[in-house]
Amino acid sequence: MIALASLVLHAALMMTSAPLLAGLRALARARLLGRAGPSLIQPWRDLARLVRKHPVLPDTASWLFTCVPFVCLAAAIVAALLVPSFALGMLTAPLSDLVVLAGLLALARYALALAGYDTGTGLGGMGATRITLVAVWGEPAVLLIILVLASLAGSSNLDAIGTTLSEQPQGVLWFAAGVALAIVGFMLTGPGRDAAQLTLVHEAAMFDYSGRYLAMVAYAGQLGILVWLSLLAALFIPSGMASGGAGLMAWALGIVAWGLKVGALGVCLAVLEALAAGPGITRVPMVLGMTALLMWLAAVFVLASQRLA
Amino acid sequence: MTIATGPANGPAIQMMRAGEAHPMRPWPRYLLTPEAWRAMAQALRSDPTPEFLGLWADTAHVHALFMADAPLLASVRVEAGLFDALSPARPAAAGFERMVHDLWGHFAGGGVDPRPLLDQGRWPVLRPLSARPVPNAAPPDPPEFLGAAGHDLHQMPIGPIGGIMDPVHLRITAAGETIARLEAGLGYAHRGIPALMRGKTLLAAAPLAARITSDSTVAHSVAFARALEAAADINPPPRGHALRGIMMELERIATQLGDLGATPGFLGARCSDLREGVLRANHAAFGHRLLMDRVVPGGTSVDLTPAAASAIPTVLDRVASALPGLLRGLRLVKAMPRAGAGRLSLQLADIGECVRLLRIGLADLPPGAVNVAIPSESGEGLGVANGPRGDIWHWLQLDSGVVAANFARDPAWLQWPLAEAACSGASLSGVPSILRSFIPVSSGLEL
């Protein structure tokens, strides 16, 4: 019962705060660049506006094009339900395998890539190919991070890793894995920037969506970033998180702590976006490959030190 | 301004100077016979000295502007709608030849590229500047692109709406992320400025010249005014002359900062902020943020306001103190391809030089009137100004105070082919920063 209640509360939190996080990022970035910036709830207003609009679809696209937003959004929602926010031991805890979580996010990504190809335009195909390019380099890095985490915690289940972590603090490798996850997430989610058409990745693949379909895809993207930041918060800054059977007071504390952590990470993301133009798509493989290599070394070290000891 | 090096009396130059000299000011124009023109076009193939600057026409002639030790304008009478192309010898002439055919209907025989440049088939008339324009009712043909040979390449259409910078259609032929050829489809910003100017009085024509390209408006106005002053054989007063210099430097600073402002992130935001300061100082000192219509034939239309004494030095100090920080910020922008980043640091150095020149110019401003009246005379003149993006040339024929024929050559004419060439072999995501480093403004080209 408690597990169900925490799941419902968690779902409500994630669903409402994903666009708010996007709003916070836009606001922080605008302030850093010396502008007033949009309101915090502007993304919610945009979603509502898009949902009410009359969508147009490219006449070259097949039925798949209208299915993809549902797949993307459903996969992002399930991923959001699997990642703990303020408390461990939710109803979905036994399902939250990290490999499955990575697979769900990959499902959303590849579905969007197919939609890009389905428009039959050069831009859509370019975006789709870039999505697969980033995935080819990003997913191995993700798996190596999972290997390090799973070796440290003895399981690839997210809840089990979280529980292990709250019981015993971890060392420098844990920190390295956190940094690696931050980098890889930044590359894979590809937060939207005000960029020219030719430098886009995900936005190029979803270029021909409009109306409610665009709202769904955009919302899925916002959820994806929230999932990534919550994962970082849950695994690497676990302080304040309520344990499995904790009471309401611990929940309240957990919610406040989660909000602060995710908000701070979102502001960090905005600073990063404002500081640099972001690496061009030609450099993404190199960055991800380096991350994967570092994680591989970390994995060898973890395996050697833990399993040989 | 570009200065040619090497001997100034190669065979092609001698052939041009052998033509019949027309009294154009400040340099004479040489009218060649079609045979002499053909020989000159042949000689150009083996003679690299005269640097090609531009090519345009009037209803009966085609004019080619070269740079030897001095600007050299050679003309040829068009016979049966044909003249001999220069593009086999000077590739940069290809775009001009296409434009001459679109506007005046003179066809370049033996040219490398017969496709239209500005006319996309949607104008109500064909050849609008020719002696007898033809009404056009046919539906437009789809644009033709050269593409590139290769196995299973793909083409990417970008723009004209929501494209990278200007209303330009970019057609990119690429293998994966590597560009095989980038082609610009132009003509979307065509306003018909030569046609509008024709038959206008001097004071009515000047605002049109000022509106060719908004971020080089002062330079275009100055080049136009110089051409006109040359044709009428007068000189602006010293104070007007000095004020023009100040406006041109201010415009240069604002334009360079605007270009840098397109860089994403902190650097761009800071530059946009500084540019805003310069524009406000412009408004305080001259009454217009972009300094449009402040330069008129005969001098300038306004003198400095009393507020200028504090506004301009203040903003110059701000810009000068921000420059070292911007240079550091530029080194941070590692994500940019090297060509683009190098160009940006050159632009920053340029801003520093502008600030120095402005301080000197403001320190000893000559007293007196800012303009003189222009008599309504006939004549022909060529004027040049050093704009923020390169040299701007204006050519004018006056018929008792009314513009009879004119052409404005913006640096974009030479930058578009360069930008296209620089993009081949680059990566797709590098295109915005390559274009940003050339800044081929299409409105300057499309007139």
Add this chain to the structure above:
Amino acid sequence: MATWAECAIGTILALLALGGGVTGSILVLLGPLGGLHLALDPVSALFLLVVCGTGAAAALECELPLLPVAVGALVVTLLAADGFILVLAFALASIALAPEWRGRSGLRFMAGGLLCLAAAVALLAPRNSGIDLRFAAMRSAAPEGLRAAAVLLLVLIGTGLHLISPSRPSPGGALLSGGKIAVAIYILVRVLFDLCGPAAPSWWGLPLLVIGAGTMVLAGLRANAADDLLAALGASRIGAVGLIAVGLGVAMTARGSDLASLSALTLAGALLHGVSYAVFDVLLVLCTGAVSRGAGSAVLSQLGGLIRSMPAVGMGALVGAACLAGLPLTAGFPGRWLVLQSLLAEPHPSRLWWHVVLALALAAVAFGSALQAAAAVRLVGIGFLGRPRTPQAAAAEDAPRPVRLMIAALAGSCMLIGLSPSALLALVQPALAQLLGVRLDGGRLLVIAAQADAPGYAALGIAAMLALAGGVVAWTLRQFANPAASRVPAWDGGMDAAPVGLLFGASATQYSAASAGLTVLQSFGYPAWRSNMQRWLKVSTALLQRRGAAGLGGALLLVLLGLLLWAVA
């Protein structure tokens, strides 16, 4: 017809063996070399299912005259209970498939491979009482030391040559080569896990692991470079073999280190992946066959938009490609998940080299899978989505009814496997029990997991959540969204739509197959390694083709060496 009958009989036998536990000798003919024996046990039953499935599909696609002989010989290879029949039947199958070989190099690959296998079998036979090639006799006298190493080398070369032997690029050939690959893997499993006995040293897994990991990455790159559907599928098939080899290698080493549960986990993953891969591979090859008949070509740069002109085939290809990409809830996921779990799980053999290799293998598996996924997305995205690139693709007709039914059935089984991998795991369990003596204790009704009590992969739970989320989204949109939608030409930046008479004139503005592959390949330094690769290929082809005799001689030398070892040891 004969082929279908054979396949039906084989399938019934296999299901009987796996379901009811009916195993044992089928036929015994006494004679020289210890007699001729056919027997059925869970391992051969499992592979029998795969081979009969591929064989039946091949009968639909292929008009090879000796097809019944080939499929029959493959079935007999699986049923063989002595080394003589094993090699003989495999040789017969290879000869019957001769029209599918490409050039003479196919013959050399096959001959060399068979020679090595024969030598391995000869080395395995115990020497005490004449030459006894019965499996039972071999099990009782497991090879040791140098002899064991020679067996490993010969089996690896023998099966490897069969795996990479080129076949004619036709759908039927692809299916038959799939069947042959299954039998080659069967021989590998049979010899290394069964006939060599449980006492194999732990380093035995190492070569398999390294070869498998390398194969996965190279095959993934190859799949992205391929410009027709069949070549891409062929490369992906080799990639799947790589993953299975990695699984077998880990299982082998774990067994050598007395870690039975880890061994069971990995072997279960490898076998599960093999069986489910066979299902969606057949599905994709059938779709490719339908495409090359319907649209006149299977070359990616001549396809496009097929999902509208061939809805059934397009749907099948979409399901198959999702499996190929290894996405959760598809048939391609559970096997890979189990193998990954085995790399992450505790306890492991405690040797430093093992952990270095293991981490390397994980990285290779990860890169290989991601490349496979990219290839799958490209396959569907370029071939089936977007605009047609040729008039033939625009006018393509859907497959005939029997093929459509077969595609639907296969796509359905893919979804079933994806949603309840435990059911398929139940088919694998008897084979595990036979080979390792233990079952995977994490195979529960709705969940598969590494250990009995650990949280694992609950496909149905995830699927239910996805359906629920999709339903909630759909309901919310019904309440609030504008229900209208209209179709317009795709936005092309304000350029005009292509003129009416020019149906395919603007198709160059669509992303191309070569570009989609190049983008991925270039990030791996493609132009640089292409030249090296070509040089290497030239050298190796010269060795194989012009020096074919030298290759055969080398294989013979290996055999002689083996026999010498056998005699001395």
